[in-house]
Structures are given as C-alpha cells and as structure tokens.
Amino acid sequence: MSARQSKLLSLDAFAKTVEDAKIKTTSGGIITLVCVLVVLMLIRNEYTDYTTLVTKPELVVDRDINKKLDINLDITFPNLPCDVLTMxxxxxxxxxxxxxxxxxxxxxxxxxxQEVADETPVLNGLNVFDLIKTDDHSGPCGSCYGALPQEGYCCDTCEAVRVAYANKEWAFYEGKDIEQCELEGYVARVIERINRKEGCRIKGTTQINRILGNLHFAPGASHTAPGQHVHDLSLYNKYKENFNFDHVVNHLSFGKDPESDLIDSTHPLDGHRKDINEKYHLYSYYIKVVASRFESLNKAKTLETNQFSVIQHDRPLKGGRDKDHQHTLHAKGGIPGVFFYFEISPLKLINREEYAKTWSGFVLGVISSIAGVLMVGTLIDRSVFAAEQVIKGKKDM
Structure with missing residues (x-):
C-alpha cells in the first residue's frame, strides 16, 4: 500500500463496520422500532413548530408623537345627577x-x-372669557351679582352666572334667588333631579395631546387659574345623604378602536366597577399608553391601536389608616371625584406575526432529529449486543 493511499485511509469518515455489526438480533429489531417511533414523533413536533404562528415584538420610536390622540370613554355614575357633575x-x-x-x-x-338624553344640560364648561361683554351687548344687561364687574360683562343666563361664580370661587348651590336661574326653571329642575336620585352616563370621544395630563370628573363648576384648578363643592356638600362617585367604566380606549382577531383586548378597564358608597372618596387611575401596531403574516391585516396598562388607587378624603391594611396611611385632603392620569409613551410597539421556524430551520431540525436518534440507538444496540455476548460466553464456560 502506497503512502498516498495510507493518508486517504486516515481521512475516511465512512469507515466500514466490523463483521459482528452485520449480525441481526431481536434486541436490535426492538431498538430499531423504538428509534423509528421516536424519529416520527420528533418530526411531527418539528412540523408543528414550523406551522405555528408566533408574534415577535419590536420597539421603535413613535413618529406620531406630535399628533393628537383620541380618547374614547363611556362611564356611568349611578348616584350622581348630571347637573352636579363636571368633566x-x-x-x-x-x-x-x-x-x-x-x-x-x-x-x-x-x-x-333608564337612559334619558339630557335635553337641557347645564354648565358644559362655559369659560368666563366667553361671556358676553357689555360693548357687544344690545338690550338689558343681566346682572352677574358682583361676581364680575357689571361695566365689563353681562350674565344673561343662569349658566353665565354660575360660571362667573366659579371664577370668583363663590358657592353657587342650586342657584336659588338668582333671577336668571329661577326664570329658566334651573332651580326647580336641579332640585327635582336630586330628589329623584338620578344618575348620569357620559360617553363620547375627544382628543388629547400626547403628553402627561389627566381627565377627571368632579362635582360643581370648575375654575382654572395659574397654579390651581378648583371646583365649587357647595351643592355637593349641601346634600349630606346624597351623592357619591361610585362608578362603572363601561369602556375606555385610546386611538382608533377597530375590531380585530389579531389581539384579544386592549381595554383592561372595560366593565370595571367601584361600589364603595362613600361620599368623600377619591378614585385614581394611573394609565400608561403605548402605541401599537399588529401586522399579520400576509400583511393584509394591519391593526393600528393603542394598548395601556393601569394602576388603580382609591382613598377617603379624611385620610387615616386603610381599613383593609392597617399599616397603610392615606393622605388627607383633595376633592371627591374620579381621576384618569395618562402618560403617553414616546415608543411604539410593533408586533409582527411570523412562523416559529423557517423552511431551512425545519429541514435542519428533521435531519438533526434523525441523526441524533440513530446515533443514540447505535450506542444502545452495541451495548446490548456486547452484554449479550458476555452473558453467552459465561454460559459456554
């Protein structure tokens, strides 16, 4: 044998087996059947992985951060008339x-x-600067009862007087003895609705800036000035046995709210109910909103939406120890109401639908499964055969 042939023999990766390897045994047949079953099971698992759809997330910077964001809200206050409520x-x-x-x-x-449309809503947020000025007014000028200078403004309606009182931070109550409110029937209407213990449902959509902020419901007219935001609680405080901010969040979402089978839900607060039955209680929801896009495998279905997480907290305004957790102390003060604090993330979450394995990964997995099982089977078969030979040799002695 030449030196060149000797080198080639040393590189032979497919060395021929010994003569004993050609012997067929019962144990070898059993091991072969077991290996075949294991290989078929592994191939089935590889195929299942190959055809399984998974969603892979990716975080990117949200390029729409300067655009307005829709907020969709539907909330019910069963123990608070609409005339007392301000948003x-x-x-x-x-x-x-x-x-x-x-x-x-x-x-x-x-x-x-029963739900009844409020045909005569009061105080929908008329601002003091929207009041009619005397220079633009024709005819008799309604009195603002000292809340605003008479030479500068005219309060021709009950709503205008109420807003003027709010800006002055005066107690308005039901508007009794105010001529405009008496003539419009506002006083009688409010008292009737309070005595009937009406509730209120508010629903709709508005736009917010994509920055820190809050949407809140509180009693009475509100007044916003640099460094402060106050509400007129006079009517809320007057009726000691009426009113509380127990509520049901029927729906809360951000952005467009299309129906899709790509995700289960992006509305964790839907159907959330609070029934504490405390008049002076503050409910807070801290919401983190993340813009999200869901892309299906065929790119035909693409869903643009917004997901959010929420932390809930409520406390009595009187402060003190928590009834359920004696080691927790609540702060004192504030106003009764429901506050939604929202923070919009500058990042966007993109969820892409993909197969768990590629075609090449599937083929590689199948080959690896077959090779691995055959190698283990070979080792087991050799061990069993060797053991059988040893036992046979001892019997022949």
Whole structure:
C-alpha cells in the first residue's frame, strides 16, 4: 500500500463496520422500532413548530408623537345627577378642556334605571372669557351679582352666572334667588333631579395631546387659574345623604378602536366597577399608553391601536389608616371625584406575526432529529449486543 493511499485511509469518515455489526438480533429489531417511533414523533413536533404562528415584538420610536390622540370613554355614575357633575381635561402644557359637549361627549340622565338624553344640560364648561361683554351687548344687561364687574360683562343666563361664580370661587348651590336661574326653571329642575336620585352616563370621544395630563370628573363648576384648578363643592356638600362617585367604566380606549382577531383586548378597564358608597372618596387611575401596531403574516391585516396598562388607587378624603391594611396611611385632603392620569409613551410597539421556524430551520431540525436518534440507538444496540455476548460466553464456560 502506497503512502498516498495510507493518508486517504486516515481521512475516511465512512469507515466500514466490523463483521459482528452485520449480525441481526431481536434486541436490535426492538431498538430499531423504538428509534423509528421516536424519529416520527420528533418530526411531527418539528412540523408543528414550523406551522405555528408566533408574534415577535419590536420597539421603535413613535413618529406620531406630535399628533393628537383620541380618547374614547363611556362611564356611568349611578348616584350622581348630571347637573352636579363636571368633566375637565388638563395637561402639563397648560391646555384645558372644560366643555363636555363641545369636546365630543354626551350626557345621559339615568332615571329609574333608564337612559334619558339630557335635553337641557347645564354648565358644559362655559369659560368666563366667553361671556358676553357689555360693548357687544344690545338690550338689558343681566346682572352677574358682583361676581364680575357689571361695566365689563353681562350674565344673561343662569349658566353665565354660575360660571362667573366659579371664577370668583363663590358657592353657587342650586342657584336659588338668582333671577336668571329661577326664570329658566334651573332651580326647580336641579332640585327635582336630586330628589329623584338620578344618575348620569357620559360617553363620547375627544382628543388629547400626547403628553402627561389627566381627565377627571368632579362635582360643581370648575375654575382654572395659574397654579390651581378648583371646583365649587357647595351643592355637593349641601346634600349630606346624597351623592357619591361610585362608578362603572363601561369602556375606555385610546386611538382608533377597530375590531380585530389579531389581539384579544386592549381595554383592561372595560366593565370595571367601584361600589364603595362613600361620599368623600377619591378614585385614581394611573394609565400608561403605548402605541401599537399588529401586522399579520400576509400583511393584509394591519391593526393600528393603542394598548395601556393601569394602576388603580382609591382613598377617603379624611385620610387615616386603610381599613383593609392597617399599616397603610392615606393622605388627607383633595376633592371627591374620579381621576384618569395618562402618560403617553414616546415608543411604539410593533408586533409582527411570523412562523416559529423557517423552511431551512425545519429541514435542519428533521435531519438533526434523525441523526441524533440513530446515533443514540447505535450506542444502545452495541451495548446490548456486547452484554449479550458476555452473558453467552459465561454460559459456554
């Protein structure tokens, strides 16, 4: 044998087996059947992985951060008439929305469990600067009862007087003895609705800036000034046995709210109910909103939405120890109401639908499964065969 042939023999990766390896045994047949079954099972698992759809997330910077964001809200207050309730939206830029109807929301009175459209809503957030000035007024000028200078403004309606009182931080109560309110029937209407223990449902959509802010419901007319935001609690405080901010969040979402089978839910607060039955209680929801896009495998279905997480907290305004957790102390003060504090993330979450394995990964997995099982089977077969030979040799002695 030449030296060149000797080198080639040393590189032979497919060395021939010994003569004993050609012997067929019962144990070898059993091991072969077991190996075949294991290989088929592993191939089936590889195919299942190959055809399984998974969602892979990716975080990117949200390029729409400067655009307005829709907030969709539907909330019910079963123990609070619409005439007592005010909704405000504030953010850290100083922008404030205090007009429920102009912001895209609707009020519905709850009378004996039935929803009734509020045909004569009061105080939808009229601002003091929207009041009619005397220079632009024709005819008799309604009195503001000292809340605003008479030479500068005219309060021709009950709503105008109420807003003027709010800006002066005066108690308005039911508007009794105020001529405009008496003539409009506002006083009688409010007292009737309070005595009937009506509730209120507010639903609609408005837009907010993509920055820190809050949307809150509180009693009475509100007044916003540099460094402060106050509400007139006079009517709320007057009726000791009435009113509380127990509520049901029927729906809360951000952005467009399309129906899709790509995700289960992006509305963790839907159907959330609070029934504490405490008049002076503050409910807070801290919401973190993240813009999200869901891309299906065929790219035909793409869902643009917003997901959010929420932390809930509530406390009595009197402060003190928590009834359920004696080692927890609540702060004292504040106003009764429901506050939604929202923070918009500057990042966007993209969820792409993909197969768990590629075609090449599937083929590689199948080959690896077959090779691995055959190698283990070979080792087991050799061990069993060697053991059988040893036992046979001892019997022949």
């Amino acid at each position: 405000d939206i504030l953010d850290i830029s100083g922008e404030a929305k205090v007009d429920i109807l102009k912001s895209g929301f609707e009020k519905f009175r709850l009378v004996d469990g």
